[in-house]
Amino acid sequence: MKQLTILLAAPLVIAAAPVPTADTSTAQAVSEVQRALDDPATGQKMTATATAQALSDALLDLPVGEVEAALNGRMASPADKHVTVRDLARRDDPNFEANLRRQVAESGPAIRRGMKSLSAALPALIRSFHDAGAAIERATANLPDPSYPRR
Secondary structure, X not given: OHHHHHHHHHHHHHHHOOOOOOOOOHHHHXXXXXXXXXXXXXXXXXXXXXXXXXHHHHHHOOEOHHHHHHHOOOOOOOOHHHOEHHHHHHHHOOOHHHHHHHHHHHOHHHHHHHHHHHHHHHHHHHHHHHHXXXXXXXXXXXXXXXXXXXX
8 A cells, every 4th residue: 555655646746846848958957846846835735635636536547457457468358448546456455545545645744755855866866867878879879770781
């Protein structure tokens, strides 16, 4: 249940960050996202019970029956096409909805701590992504061009 709560809280943290425009530099974009994550008003908006419930409801209503059928190695039935995350969660816990609503209502401080941690880690994350991209470019730089004629 704790993992599901974390999964449901992730959209709150992501939604708190502004989308940088195409003409902003990486440093400016990181600064904007950090500013939003550090702003107590943003944390307050994201952890408001109505917002948190709406986001968790949207996630719970995602259809996953076809994916579940594929993972089980079978074709999806018409009924599978209507199975949602909520349906899967109810299978294991008949009180799932009540427990989730309680946990979402109590999750505000944890979400705000997560936002602060993400803000602190953001520069290192961006550097890591940049370094990984550069490493991939170096590794693929000498790959043969697929359009080059074969001998």
